[in-house]
Amino acid sequence: MARTVVTKTRKITGRESQEFMFNEDMIPKHVGASDYMRKYREDAWKTYQRLAMPTTNDEPWRRTDIRKLRAGEFHLPVNGNRKKLPDVPNELLKPLVGNQHAGQIILTPGGTEANLDSELVEQGVIFTDLTTAERQHPDILKKMIGKVIKADEGKFAALSAAFGDTGVLVYVPKGVRIEQPLHSILWGPGLNLAYFSHILIWLGEGAELTYVHEAASTNEPDGQTMHAGLIEINVDPRANLRFVELQSWGDHVWNFTHKRARVGRDANLDWVFAAVGSKLTKDFSDLDLIGQGAVGRMSGFYFTDGNQHLDHDTQQNHFAPNTTSDLLFKGALKEQSRSVWQGMIYVAPGAQKTDGYQANRNLILSRQARADSIPGLEILADDVRCSHGATVGKIDPDEMFYLRSRGIKQPDAGRLIVQGFFNPIMQRIPFDGVRDRLDQVITRKMG
Amino acid sequence: MSEIVISNLHAGIDGNEILKGVDLTVNQGEVHALMGPNGTGKSTLAYVLMGHPKYEVIKGKVIFRGVNLLDLEPDERSRMGLFLAFQYPIAIPGVSVANFLRTAVNARRKADNPEDKGIPIPEFRTMLKDKMDLLKMDHAFAGRYLNEGFSGGEKKRAEILQMAALQPEIAILDETDSGLDIDALRIVSDGVNALRGEDLGVLVITHYQRILNYIKPDYVHIMLDGRIVVSGGPELALTLEEQGYDWLRKKNNPVSA
Numbered sequence: 070m071a072r073t074v075v076t077k078t079r080k081i082t083g084r085e086s087q088e089f090m091f092n093e094d095m096i097p098k099h100v101g102a103s104d105y106m107r108k109y110r111e112d113a114w115k116t117y118q119r120l121a122m123p124t125t126n127d128e129p130w131r132r133t134d135i136r137k138l139r140a141g142e143f144h145l146p147v148n149g150n151r152k153k154l155p156d157v158p159n160e161l162l163k164p165l166v167g168n169q170h171a172g173q174i175i176l177t178p179g180g181t182e183a184n185l186d187s188e189l190v191e192q193g194v195i196f197t198d199l200t201t202a203e204r205q206h207p208d209i210l211k212k213m214i215g216k217v218i219k220a221d222e223g224k225f226a227a228l229s230a231a232f233g234d235t236g237v238l239v240y241v242p243k244g245v246r247i248e249q250p251l252h253s254i255l256w257g258p259g260l261n262l263a264y265f266s267h268i269l270i271w272l273g274e275g276a277e278l279t280y281v282h283e284a285a286s287t288n289e290p291d292g293q294t295m296h297a298g299l300i301e302i303n304v305d306p307r308a309n310l311r312f313v314e315l316q317s318w319g320d321h322v323w324n325f326t327h328k329r330a331r332v333g334r335d336a337n338l339d340w341v342f343a344a345v346g347s348k349l350t351k352d353f354s355d356l357d358l359i360g361q362g363a364v365g366r367m368s369g370f371y372f373t374d375g376n377q378h379l380d381h382d383t384q385q386n387h388f389a390p391n392t393t394s395d396l397l398f399k400g401a402l403k404e405q406s407r408s409v410w411q412g413m414i415y416v417a418p419g420a421q422k423t424d425g426y427q428a429n430r431n432l433i434l435s436r437q438a439r440a441d442s443i444p445g446l447e448i449l450a451d452d453v454r455c456s457h458g459a460t461v462g463k464i465d466p467d468e469m470f471y472l473r474s475r476g477i478k479q480p481d482a483g484r485l486i487v488q489g490f491f492n493p494i495m496q497r498i499p500f501d502g503v504r505d506r507l508d509q510v511i512t513r514k515m516g
Numbered sequence: 517m518s519e520i521v522i523s524n525l526h527a528g529i530d531g532n533e534i535l536k537g538v539d540l541t542v543n544q545g546e547v548h549a550l551m552g553p554n555g556t557g558k559s560t561l562a563y564v565l566m567g568h569p570k571y572e573v574i575k576g577k578v579i580f581r582g583v584n585l586l587d588l589e590p591d592e593r594s595r596m597g598l599f600l601a602f603q604y605p606i607a608i609p610g611v612s613v614a615n616f617l618r619t620a621v622n623a624r625r626k627a628d629n630p631e632d633k634g635i636p637i638p639e640f641r642t643m644l645k646d647k648m649d650l651l652k653m654d655h656a657f658a659g660r661y662l663n664e665g666f667s668g669g670e671k672k673r674a675e676i677l678q679m680a681a682l683q684p685e686i687a688i689l690d691e692t693d694s695g696l697d698i699d700a701l702r703i704v705s706d707g708v709n710a711l712r713g714e715d716l717g718v719l720v721i722t723h724y725q726r727i728l729n730y731i732k733p734d735y736v737h738i739m740l741d742g743r744i745v746v747s748g749g750p751e752l753a754l755t756l757e758e759q760g761y762d763w764l765r766k767k768n769n770p771v772s773a
């Protein structure tokens with residue numbers, strides 16, 4: 070009898086996700102933090118408790134199965150185990166845009182380093198880690214946190230809101246134009262750890278900024294680590310943000326992210342996603358064009374191999390007339406890896422003269438790799454121009470033969486074809502350092 | 517001196533035998549023309565020599581520099597000195613002419629010397645500009661994506677540019693003249709002639725006498741239904757121009773005629 074019970078229990082844990090072992094006491098409470106922040110996190114925790122773990126029965130998660138996430142084994146990186154963890158490699162600290170930073174933030178379990186050009190400090194620019202922001206800029210934080218992304222948008226959104234005290238606050242006041250880029254790195258080494266991050270970006274009217282954020286870790290052959298994070302972006306009227314995200318998590322990291330950018334009247338957002346790491350990623354990225362004449366461009370690069378599974382869910386929301394969105398995601402897939410891209414262009418009633426475009430192109434480099442590409446349009450205005458395209462293809466043997474007939478060996482010919490495939494994305498990334506990094510990824514993964 | 521010796525070559529595609537016993541020798545320093553009606557197997561021969569994976573060799577040998585070419589991969593054949601100017605060049609999206617050619621040049625250098633670090637960029641640029649000047653090509657071509665959106669004539673010119681950059685010992689030009697205007701034909705022919713010499717053997721596949729006025733052949737061969745049925749001197753091309761292929765068909769297939 071007892072035996073039967075054990076068997077049954079095993080069966081159930083095999084079918085359903087494990088529960089996390091986090092509890093309310095783990096909610097960060099920083100000295101000097103505001104009541105507002107405390108309440109925000111406590112509410113998020115309640116939301117987290119209320120929401121069920123997503124399953125493949127939930128539409129957005131239909132193609133991404135997280136039952137193998139060993140949720141019960143994760144703990145927060147605490148002082149005791151920080152010392153043993155490897156430090157962030159110098160390579161990652163180099164500027165990826167231009168040859169200098171206006172500021173850099175390094176977030177590691179061992180501590181945080183932040184610096185910002187003093188001239189910018191004088192102009193009222195804030196670029197600081199979240200813990201410092203909680204102490205020094207409670208009012209700005211209050212205006213921003215939880216305003217673009219709500220904790221109840223998902224189990225992981227709630228979890229990130231409750232626990233995410235590793236993060237960055239970027240605030241560029243009205244009219245301030247920053248020439249040199251800001252750069253931040255989230256470094257999450259080690260095993261069985263749960264990293265939570267929260268990034269807040271706010272550009273005031275007419276402000277200008279280039280910001281590069283990278284999330285990275287060691288590569289662990291066995292075991293798991295997780296990251297869940299939020300990125301909330303506000304681009305006020307006539308402001309201009311170029312935001313480059315590099316996702317370089319190790320092959321053992323389960324990565325869950327919710328991001329949303331709100332773009333105001335005549336403002337501009339150029340958003341680059343480069344995803345090359347993680348064991349599994351489920352990413353929700355939304356572009357909300359909320360003011361007339363707002364423009365948003367989303368450019369995605371992904372290259373998966375091994376058993377990687379990357380799932381990007383994108384939403385281009387045209388809430389105002391005369392808005393423009395242009396999304397291009399391109400991915401190459403090797404070995405047994407898998408990608409999912411599910412995109413939606415939504416045009417709200419009255420959002421006339423909207424121009425929306427989305428395309429997803431996939432290049433499958435092995436028989437076992439698989440790419441799912443699901444474009445979508447939901448248009449509730451009548452005077453709009455929207456189009457989409459989705460393709461999943463293989464290397465054309467005639468192209469391969471042509472290159473080989475010029476003496477180029479098969480692996481090099483393959484690399485050249487893959488580089489050519491990604492070229493349209495590279496053309497959309499006006500930063501040499503980022504392009505070089507991606508080129509290195511192609512060379513490494515094609516090698 | 518290397519030559520390419522094709523003997524009793526039978527080859528086909530998707531189970532259809534197209535080449536039915538081809539014998540042909542091209543020596544370095546010689547220009548051979550290969551003519552014949554549409555669909556007789558001229559391009560098939562070119563592809564089989566270059567090693568296109570879609571074609572199956574049924575029997576026969578192709579000896580080049582002492583080895584059977586048919587045992588080698590296409591890229592090895594190229595690095596040994598064989599070149600094919602395609603009848604229908606393939607577009608490679610997103611790969612610039614310059615990047616592609618540099619990769620091809622470096623592949624040769626690496627094969628010769630595994631330690632090679634690749635051709636220095638300035639040296640490569642100068643070389644490429646010289647070759648483009650030879651073919652009267654706008655230097656902007658170097659930055660364009662290989663064959664993407666090229667006009668028919670531009671593609672043919674780009675093929676000869678590749679030949680000039682890779683300096684083969686045996687070059688097969690498959691209808692390089694088709695699609696070229698009169699001026700371009702002269703320029704491309706001049707380009708080929710400039711590369712002509714002791715070290716280069718050329719097999720010009722064509723339908724028209726015209727290109728042979730510029731690139732003067734030493735020998736002319738006529739292929740019919742997968743075989744070379746007549747070989748002769750340059751005058752053979754003139755005869756064809758006047759009389760077409762009917763007399764040959766009758767001669768070679770008296771029963772059905």
Ligand SMILES: Nc1ncnc2c1ncn2[C@@H]1O[C@H](COP(=O)(O)OP(=O)(O)OP(=O)(O)O)[C@@H](O)[C@H]1O
Nearest residue numbers: 529530532534552553554555556557558559560561
């Ligand atoms: N996949 C295939 N299956 C069957 N027959 C094929 C296939 N591909 C090509 N062929 C045939 O092979 C024959 C030879 O074609 P090839 O291209 O070598 O001719 P060609 O002499 O170069 O002609 P052209 O002068 O028109 O260029 C043609 O009859 C063609 O239809």
Ligand SMILES: [Mg+2]
Nearest residue numbers: 558559560603
């Ligand atoms: Mg042909």
